[in-house]
Amino acid sequence: MTEQFEEDEAPWRGDGPASFQVRIDAYDGPIELLYELVKKQKRDIATVSVLDVVDQFVDFVATGRDLNLDVRAEWLALAAELVYLKSCRIMPPANVEERRKAEASLEEKNLMLLRRDLVVRTAEFLAGRRRLGRDWYGRGGTSEFDGPRAVAGARSDQQALFSACAADLRRAAPPLIPAFEPYDLRQVDEAKERLVRLFERARGWLRLEDVLPPPASESRHRSETASHFVAALELARTGALDFRQDELFGPFWLRSAEPDAPPAEAGA
Structure with missing residues (x-):
């Protein structure tokens, strides 16, 4: 009976020579099938002894040293998933509420990251647009130079000259608007x-x-x-x-x- 059951469940195994058979109360079969039953709520996780599953898994891996490493990793992931489902079931309500708050906080942080990415993309788009006075010029205006202007109390030493140049560089220069001659056209x-x-x-x-x-x-x-x-x-x-x-x-x-x-x- 057992050999026939193992042969029918062969597709649940990986590509290893043997299958990890779990033997607990009211269940005797591969761990893959147990996981699917628990996941689809056809088997109550509360009736599954996770400690027995872990002990059997350790013994099985210890005796089957020639098993494929990928198969071992797959069974380990299934066992860990069963432990996680069991912990979610037996977790006290207070911890569940904390977990929900943590998940909500994580979603809020992800939303903040998305908003920040949107702001950065918008800033890059605006910075890449053409600017008045640099890439294009407004209508009218003049580009004539009014000539030098005298400043009362200005010093003429070298330090004062450098300070004036630095202040002029720091000051935002107004956009240069070229002057265009009006068109003289016959209607x-x-x-x-x-x-x-x-x-x-x-x-x-x-x-x-x-x-x-x-x-x-x-x-x-x-x-x-x-x-x-x-x-x-x-x-x-x-x-x-x-x-x-x-x-x-x-x-x-x-x-x-x-x-x-x-x-x-x-x-x-």
């Missing part, structure tokens, strides 16, 4: 009004370059050209002007819209 609506007034008096075809105002600067000339070109296209779309280009990359020609008149030659 498209202004260019449309100007072309309408011009072609109310002009007759025939005119080049786009000829209707531009005298350039005040290079940037202003580019703005005048672009705005008058867009304005001419818009007026041609509405039928107020005739617009043409005779060749690729050639000049643009404009004239007041004359639907009944035949197309004239450029420059006529």
Whole structure:
């Protein structure tokens, strides 16, 4: 009967040649099966004599010196787990309450560590962002130097110079904001009004370059050209002007819209 039982429970063993059989009241079988029964609450741990289990385990390991070390370690872990379950069962309520408080304290410490990690990650993210005055500059402002300023009672010895330099280095410097010249641009609506007034008096075809105002600067000339070109296209779309280009990359020609008149030659 015993041999048949051991053969059926062979899968519970490790890869060793023998199995650790526990023989206690109302149980006779491998320790792996006993642990599973206790864990699934099919066997009351209160009826298990942990002292007998430990004594039998020591005797079994002492006689089976040729057992695999991994198998011994596995059985030792199972025996230790049974001792732990037994201690939890027979532990006084006061100790259980202390254990719960300790577990709650441990969870609180873990939560504090998680919060600290979140704060550190947030600080690193903020420190890595672009800063005003270092990586980008605000609108407006000036970068002109106001000149040296006289300080009353200032000494001119070397020690005073070093002290002043150290104080200046410790003082947070204001962000340097470069000065930008305002853009001088021609608005498209202004260019449309100007072309309408011009072609109310002009007759025939005119080049786009000829209707531009005298350039005040290079940037202003580019703005005048672009705005008058867009304005001419818009007026041609509405039928107020005739617009043409005779060749690729050639000049643009404009004239007041004359639907009944035949197309004239450029420059006529």
